[in-house]
Amino acid sequence: MQQEFYKYQGTGNDFVMIDNRQQKIDKNNTKLVAALCDRRFGIGADGLILIQNHEKADFEMIYFNSDGSQSLCGNGGRCAVAFARNLGIIAKKATFEAIDGLHFATIEDDIVKLQMQDVNAVEKYVSHVFLDTGSPHHVELRENIDDFDIKAEGSKIRYGAPYNEAGSNVNFVKKIGDATFAVRTYERGVEDETLSCGTGVTAVAIAMHTLKETTDNLITLKALGGDLQVSFEENNGVYSNIWLIGPAKLVFKGSI
Numbered sequence: 001m002q003q004e005f006y007k008y009q010g011t012g013n014d015f016v017m018i019d020n021r022q023q024k025i026d027k028n029n030t031k032l033v034a035a036l037c038d039r040r041f042g043i044g045a046d047g048l049i050l051i052q053n054h055e056k057a058d059f060e061m062i063y064f065n066s067d068g069s070q071s072l073c074g075n076g077g078r079c080a081v082a083f084a085r086n087l088g089i090i091a092k093k094a095t096f097e098a099i100d101g102l103h104f105a106t107i108e109d110d111i112v113k114l115q116m117q118d119v120n121a122v123e124k125y126v127s128h129v130f131l132d133t134g135s136p137h138h139v140e141l142r143e144n145i146d147d148f149d150i151k152a153e154g155s156k157i158r159y160g161a162p163y164n165e166a167g168s169n170v171n172f173v174k175k176i177g178d179a180t181f182a183v184r185t186y187e188r189g190v191e192d193e194t195l196s197c198g199t200g201v202t203a204v205a206i207a208m209h210t211l212k213e214t215t216d217n218l219i220t221l222k223a224l225g226g227d228l229q230v231s232f233e234e235n236n237g238v239y240s241n242i243w244l245i246g247p248a249k250l251v252f253k254g255s256i
Ligand SMILES: N[C@@H](CCC[C@H](N)C(=O)O)C(=O)O
Pocket: 013, 065, 069, 070, 071, 072, 073, 074, 075, 076, 135, 136, 169, 187, 188, 189, 190, 194, 196, 197, 198, 199, 200
């Protein structure tokens, strides 16, 4: 069987995208997902996204990490909106269902603004902050993130207590301005550093606000693959109206 696919990237976080409205791909076939994402034997990507029909929303996004596990992907969500526009499913606005519920988004040129779920709990520890922005994120301020073995340090934290087998994504952060932070992320399910992580930079923006490293509500996050912005409102420690903003682009189209 020939399968058409599209490759998208959002600040260097790259995804195989498949229009699965005819349900030709079995969403439980995680071996196929891992094979397609393999960078040597497959197409190569950090994750794979199926776009499916949905009863009430414009579409459903099913996201898989490159190992076949599932979670919410912020950059993947932004790329799914760009892909849905390319398929003619949406024009400038979208609602879609993901693993953590309904999302609203807008798209203008290549810039996608994706609304994230509210964050009600931010756990502060001596060395780090932990929060869930649709995916779990450990956030740690470090001075030396430019010259640093992210894979080695990140995997120690990801597999260590208290996260253990279920794991967490791990973000190392350096403050570079009042509302600007550099971020490098080790991603669970890819089990390596990626060039950018959307739920990760969202977690970093909220964590930095909680730690009073910034008083701004519009934060610029500098990932290896480019800049993203996160805006939010905060009331008594509850974060709402959270938006992840940045580019989402088609790289190429093919069939396998
Ligand atoms: N790259 C993603 C995050 C994908 C999910 C994550 N690896 C997990 O399993 O928790 C993003 O842009 O948010």
